Amino acid sequence: MKKRQMVPKTLYDKIWEDHVVISEENGESILYIDLHLINEVTSPQAFAGLRENGRTVRRPERCLAVADHNTPTENQSLGLPNIADDDARKQLEALAVNADEFDIEFYPMGDRQNGIVHVVGPERGRTLPGMTIVCGDSHTSTHGAFGALAQGIGTSEVEHVLATQTLRQKKSRNMLVRFNGSPTPGIGGKDFALAFIRAVGTAGATGHVVEYCGPAIDGLSMEGRMTLCNMTIEAGARAGLIAPDDVTFAYLKGRACAPTGDDWDRSLELWRQLKSDAGAVFDTVVEIDAGAIVPMVTWGTSPEDLVAADGIVPDPVDESDPVRRAYLKDALSYMGLEPGMPVQAIDIDRVFIGSCTNGRVEDLRIVAQLVKGKRVAERVRAMVVPGSRAVMEMAEAEGIAKTLTDAGFEWREPGCSMCLGMNPDRLRPGERCASTSNRNFKSRQGRDGRTHLMSPAMAAVAALTGRISDLREFLS
Structure with missing residues (x-):
């Protein structure tokens, strides 16, 4: 008998195969899900669907609910009645009710374990290598840093995972x-x-x-x-x-x-x-x-609209593709920028340091090191939002929070904050923000707000200078 030859596999192949329940002829498979992370925005309809169909949560111990998108980052101790926005308050109330009814572990606003779900999961040790992890949020991919297959899912899929602890999908x-x-x-x-x-x-x-x-x-x-x-x-x-x-x-x-x-x-x-x-x-x-790799910033309304910190804003006339050229013109108009201008000539109004992308304690340490003994530019309003209450308490214990407030930053409580315009932390129309978040789409941080994505270090320097600046010059 010939010895069976093993086919080399990728990490993705291995995790996928370990979790396949059944593979179907149409190319779809049903995957077992190890951890289902739940937030207040994409879950209310899913839980309502369970009730309507007389179903329950298949594996509540494999779920974790966290309030993060709609939470205000000030006065959280005043509780949900203090939330002015009706939709935000109702979603947060619904999550509390659903978690209680279906016996799901829940970290509500103000809880010592609360924060952004993609920060809380890893710091609690709920995220582990080899897992399959889903959440009704695009940036669930964060957990892949641990060797877990982690992905965002839609509301209908949230209901499916709640009911079956599985996900139907084609392999990538x-x-x-x-x-x-x-x-x-x-x-x-x-x-x-x-x-x-x-x-x-x-x-x-x-x-x-x-x-x-x-x-x-x-x-x-x-x-x-x-x-x-x-x-x-x-x-x-x-x-x-x-x-x-x-x-x-x-x-x-x-x-x-x-x-x-x-x-x-x-x-x-x-x-x-x-x-x-x-x-x-x-x-x-x-x-x-x-x-x-050099420090980069976004100039337009897509994360791919990137330029080096010492570069210039592109000119649509240099683009041969008419579709791309039209996009460039629209993006420049929305962002209020002129073709060919140096990005270091772009003044900013706001600085946001936080989000599931850059709201961890290492990010805050980097910012504190750069701004210690200095002051935020007079015309700039800068805020730092820790990604979880654990990060917040650690930063306060290390003196990071004091360093930041001494420099003129606002120190907030944890939440998604200005990453997206679903809570009180929003840009006003026309305001320009140096942001450590993950998306710079039109009105992402507030209606008609203008977002420039960059690293925490670049955002810290922008806060001090009042404009987009080159970190390398600052370090030298």
């Missing part, structure tokens, strides 16, 4: 993105993400699950890896993955919900096998020189 293609070399000082996970988006565009990874690897990835902290995986969705991918390693294990050890004792040892043995095999075939491979 594999993309490998290798970051070679070492980054220069000041370059972090956000810069990696923007470099990837610049390389492939906002549709370049469509239909793929991305695995990030290379020496520069090995050198990233878990916070940096989460930032990178968070923005994978902005390149069109379904999810982003990084194989777990000693950095991952060190982060997870001792977390409240992580395995302990013999279970930890057994888990480590399994987690160390979660990597792509030598010879595994990827449908697409992208190579990026980490040493060539």
